[in-house]
Amino acid sequence: MTIEEKFSRLGVDNAPGQESLQADLPLELLGDPLPGEPVDFSHGDVDAFRPAPGSLECFLAGVKEGARQAYTPYRGRRAVLEDLAAKLSAFTGCPIDPARNIILAPGTQGALFLAMGACVQRGDPVAFLEPDYFANRKMIEFLDGHLLPVPLDYTRDRSRAGVDLAALEQAFQAGAKVFLFSNPNNPTGVVFTEQEQRAVAKLARAYGVTLLVDSLYARQIFDGRPYCHMCSLPEAPEDMPTIIGPSKTESLSGYRLGVAFGSAAIVQRMEKLLAIMALRCPGYNQGVFFSWFNEPAGWMAERVRAHQAIRDDILALLAPVAGVEARPTEGGSYLFIRLPELTVSLHTFVRIARQQAGVTVTPGTEFGPQFTAHIRINFSQDHKKAVAAMERLLTLVEVYRA
Numbered sequence: 001m002t003i004e005e006k007f008s009r010l011g012v013d014n015a016p017g018q019e020s021l022q023a024d025l026p027l028e029l030l031g032d033p034l035p036g037e038p039v040d041f042s043h044g045d046v047d048a049f050r051p052a053p054g055s056l057e058c059f060l061a062g063v064k065e066g067a068r069q070a071y072t073p074y075r076g077r078r079a080v081l082e083d084l085a086a087k088l089s090a091f092t093g094c095p096i097d098p099a100r101n102i103i104l105a106p107g108t109q110g111a112l113f114l115a116m117g118a119c120v121q122r123g124d125p126v127a128f129l130e131p132d133y134f135a136n137r138k139m140i141e142f143l144d145g146h147l148l149p150v151p152l153d154y155t156r157d158r159s160r161a162g163v164d165l166a167a168l169e170q171a172f173q174a175g176a177k178v179f180l181f182s183n184p185n186n187p188t189g190v191v192f193t194e195q196e197q198r199a200v201a202k203l204a205r206a207y208g209v210t211l212l213v214d215s216l217y218a219r220q221i222f223d224g225r226p227y228c229h230m231c232s233l234p235e236a237p238e239d240m241p242t243i244i245g246p247s248k249t250e251s252l253s254g255y256r257l258g259v260a261f262g263s264a265a266i267v268q269r270m271e272k273l274l275a276i277m278a279l280r281c282p283g284y285n286q287g288v289f290f291s292w293f294n295e296p297a298g299w300m301a302e303r304v305r306a307h308q309a310i311r312d313d314i315l316a317l318l319a320p321v322a323g324v325e326a327r328p329t330e331g332g333s334y335l336f337i338r339l340p341e342l343t344v345s346l347h348t349f350v351r352i353a354r355q356q357a358g359v360t361v362t363p364g365t366e367f368g369p370q371f372t373a374h375i376r377i378n379f380s381q382d383h384k385k386a387v388a389a390m391e392r393l394l395t396l397v398e399v400y401r402a
Contacts, residue, residue, distance in 0.1 A: 006141075006142070009138070009141050010138050010141070010142060016042040016043050016134065016362050016366070016376075016378075025351070027348070027351060027352055027355060027356075029352060029355065029356050030399050030400065031356075031399055033355075033356050033357070034356060034357040034358075034392040034395060034396070036357070036358055036385075036388050036389060036392050037358070037385050037388070037389075038358035038359070038360070038389075039358065039359055039360070039381055039382075039385050039386060039388075039389035040360040041359065041360055041361045041362070041376075041377035041378050041379070041381070041386075041389070042360050042361065042362045042378065043378050044248065044251070044253070044333055044378050044380030044381070045380060045381045045382060046251045046253065046254070047382075048380070048381050048382040048383075048385075049251045049303065049306075049380055050251060051250065051251045051252050051254075052246070052250040052251065052252060052291060052292075052295050052299070053291070053295060053296055053299065054291040054294060054295070055250070055252055055255070055288050055291045057291070058287045058288045058289075058290045058291045059255070059284060059285060059287055059288050061287055061290075062283070062284045062285070062286065062287025062288070063284050063287075065287075069283050069284055069286065069287055070283040070284060071280075071283060072280055072281075072283050072286060073280070074103075074271050074274050074275050074279060074280050075102070075103045075104065075267075075271050075274075075280075076102075076103065076104035076280065076281055076286055077283075077286055078098070080104065080286050080287070080289050080290070081098040081099075081102055081104070082098040083289065083290060084098070084102060084104075084259060084289055084292075085097065085098035085101070085102050085261075086098075087292065087293045088102070088244070088259070088261060091218075091219075091229075091293065092229040092231055092232055092242070093229060093231075093232035094229060094231035094232045094242075094261075096261050097264075100264040100267065101261050101262060101263070101264055101267060102259065102260070102261040102267065103259070103260050103261075103267050103270050103271055103274070104257070104258070104259060104280070104281035104286060104289075105258040105259070105260060105270075105274065105278075105281055106256045106258065106278050106280075106281050106282060107245070107247065107253075107256040107257065107258045108214070108216050108243050108244070108245040108247055108257075108258035108259075109135065109258070110256070110258050110277075110278065110281075111243045111245070111258035111259060111260040111270075112135065112139065112212075112214060112243055112258075113139060113277075114260065114270040114273050114274055114277070115212050115241045115243060115260055115266065115270060116139045116140070116143060116178075116180070116212065117143065117270075117273045118241075118266050118269035118270045118273055119177070119178050119210050119212065119239075119241075119266065119269075120140070120143045120145045120177065120178055121143075121177075122143070122144040122145075123144065123145070123146060124143075124145050124146065124177040124178070125145070125146040125148050125171070125174055125175045125176045125177060126140045126145040126146065126147065126148060126176060126177065126178045126179075126180060127148040127149075127150050127168065127171040127172065127176040127178070127179040127180070127209070128140065128147070128148070128149060128150065128179070128180045128181065129149075129150050129151075129152045129163065129180075129181045129182075129185070130149045130150070130151060130152060130367070130368035130370070130371075131152060131154075131185070131187055131188060131336065131364070131367035131368045131371055131374075132152065132180075132181055132182055132185060132186065132187075132367060132368075133182050133186045133187075133214060133367075134187075134362075134366040134367055136180050137149075137368075139180075140180075145178075148171040148174060148176050149368070150163065150164060150167045150168050150171055150179075151164045151167055152164070152185065152188070152190075154185070154188045154190045154327055154336075155325070155327060158327060158328075159193070160192075160193050160195070160196055161183070161185060161190040161191060161192045161193065161196055162190065163181075163192070163196055163200065165196075165199055165200070165203070168200065168203060169203055169207075172203055172204070172206075172207035172209050173207070176207070176209055177209065177210060178209065178210045178211075178212055179200070179204060179209055179210070179211050179212070180212045180214075181211075181212075181213065181214065182213075182214035182215075182216065182217075183197075183213060183214070183215060183218075183230070183331075184217045184218070184220075184221070184329075184330060184331030184332040185332075186214075186216075186217070186332060186334055187334045187335075187336040187362075187364075187367050187376040188327060188329075188334070188336045189327070189328075189329030189330055189331055189332045189333075189334050189335065189336070190327065190330055190331075191221065191225055191227060191330040191331045192228070192230075193228070194226070194228040194233075197228055197230045197233060198233055198235050200230070201230060201233055201235035201236045201237060202235050204237045204240075205235065205237045209237070210237070210239040210240065210241075210266075211230070211236075211237060211239070211240040212240070212241055212243070213230055213231070213240065213241070213242045213243065214243045215229065215242055215243065215244045216243065216244060216245060216247070216248055216332075217248060217249065217331050217332035217333070218244060218331070219249050219250075219300060219304075220248070220249040220303075220304055220307060220331055220332055220333065221304070221330065221331045222304065222307075222308045222311065222328075222329060222330055222331065223308070223330070225330050225331070227331065229242075230242075231261075231262070238263050239262070239263050239265075239266060240262050240263070241260050241261070241262035241263070241266050241267070241270075242260065242261055242262055243258065243259070243260050244258075244259050244260075244261075245257050245258040245259055246288070246289070246292045248332070248333065248380070249300070249303060249304075249333075250292065250295075252288060252292075255282070255285040255288050256281070256282060256285060257281065257285060257286075257288060257289060258281070259289075306383070307333055307379070307380060309383065310379045310380075310381065310383050310386055310387075311328065311329050311335070311379055313383070313386075313387050314335065314377075314379055314386065314387065314390050315328055315335075317387065317390050317391060317394060318335075318337065318390075318394070321340075321394055321397065322340065323338075323339065323340025323341070323401075324337060324338065324339060324340060324394070324397065325337070325338040326338065329379075333378050333379055333380040334376055334377065334378055334379070335376070335377050335379060336364065336367070336374055336375075336376050337374060337375050337376070337377065338373055338374050339373050339374065339375065339397060340373075340397065340401055340402070341373070341401070341402040342397070342400045342401060342402055343400050343401070343402050344400055345372075346363050346364065346365065346372050346373065346374075346375075347363055347365075349396070349400060350362075350363050350375065352396060352400065353393055353396055356396060357389070357392040357393060357395070357396055358389070358392070359389045359390075359392055359393045361375040361376065361377050361393070362375060362376040362377075363375060363376075364376060377390075
């Protein structure tokens with residue numbers, strides 16, 4: 001494989017937030033443009049949900065400290081690591097040694113890449129869910145790993161996330177070195193039950209598989225649903241880096257703050273990779289971590305409530321539309337929506353929605369090549385604008401219905 005061929009598999013045109021890179025191809029539109037304020041469902045709107053209180057003040061305090069905060073050790077400033085280890089230990093129920101088990105990264109995406117780079121060698125089989133986070137497959141391919149997709153049957157039984165445990169064990173038997181997954185799942189929003197997580201952890205221990213858990217939305221759980229951190233379970237394998245950060249629910253994505261914690265050996269390898277990739281999580285930005293988990297009383301509960309209200313109103317719009325299906329989000333800000341058969345392809349419809357209705361969505365094929373009838377939306381938006389945009393999108397579904 002040439003270097004050009006390798007990077008052609010990492011296309012970004014359809015990735016969330018990159019729609020402007022798509023060629024402006026002529027489209028045969030049916031009917032007139034649908035008026036309304038544009039809404040970009042490909043990512044959250046930090047103007048609608050402002051950054052968590054105290055974050056800017058913590059950033060400015062870091063800037064005032066100067067070199068001590070700007071040029072931290074690669075893993076992160078000691079005071080920040082100690083603060084985070086205490087807070088994350090309390091949040092997850094998993095003891096974290098700030099000197100051995102935690103590292104800061106430039107964003108949770110950066111943390112994911114560091115963890116993958118620390119665990120995957122060329123030719124290693126890597127198990128991953130479909131659907132799951134759009135970058136997972138691409139990271140495996142970039143690292144020259146061998147793809148072992150595992151189905152997530154999230155539509156059959158709403159009492160569980162739906163990981164196919166038999167298929168997962170087959171992947172482990174086929175030699176998987178790593179199993180990478182998000183919980184809550186992105187794009188479906190399903191949450192793994194404790195029973196499912198125990199079963200996954202037992203299989204991983206039995207076959208010596210490293211688990212890489214993306215828990216980015218662990219603070220945004222709806223309907224009072226219980227959330228279990230796999231790292232707190234007695235069945236959890238030793239090699240299990242967990243990725244988390246304050247970028248989404250807290251609207252701090254612009255600071256590029258990610259955290260990974262887990263076994264000392266993996267954290268050490270991540271540190272060595274970080275040293276040649278980015279040196280450190282941006283120094284001044286690390287100060288923002290002091291605001292994390294220190295929001296005013298009731299602030300997080302209100303933010304979750306506001307997101308749940310948007311979710312509920314959008315689900316109410318979807319429910320009566322023939323051929324449109326979406327499992328209610330249990331955690332996070334995403335809905336993975338199945339569309340009926342249309343007269344145009346999925347990617348054409350996505351372009352039509354943007355041009356004709358001012359609505360940007362992510363095609364389901366970003367989360368698995370088989371999801372040619374799905375779109376993902378991030379409903380972390382202005383409430384009224386999001387509902388109006390979904391109404392316009394459903395109008396287009398009827399216009400282009402086969």
